[in-house]
Amino acid sequence: MSILDYFKSSKKSNTAATAKERLQIIVAHQRSERGAPDYLPQMKQEIIEVIRKYVHISAEQVSVQFDQNDDDFSVLELNVTLPEK
Structure with a gap:
């Protein structure tokens, strides 16, 4: 079971990193539109x-x-x- 846990944890970290990157893009886009x-x-x-x-x-x-x-x-x-x- 430890081998399966290893693969699961790496997918979650990739998902978290992707989500964080997408959120940063959205926030930057919204900040640029504030004064528009x-x-x-x-x-x-x-x-x-x-x-x-x-x-x-x-x-x-x-x-x-x-x-x-x-x-x-x-x-x-x-x-x-x-x-x-």
Whole structure:
């Protein structure tokens, strides 16, 4: 039975490490969206719809970032990964 316990414990630690990593990604994503305007998700969806008129892409291929600096200006960054032809 000790051999089976060894394999079980290693799977749990891998699962725990994976869960911790996913949680860190979620927290970082939520922190980056704190200062973002409310219209950003809708704007991202509309941008995806416009791009889909010309090229087939998924929502994961579009990244929208909003940064607001103390110098009274904001930066909206749009990254689109287009498929290769």
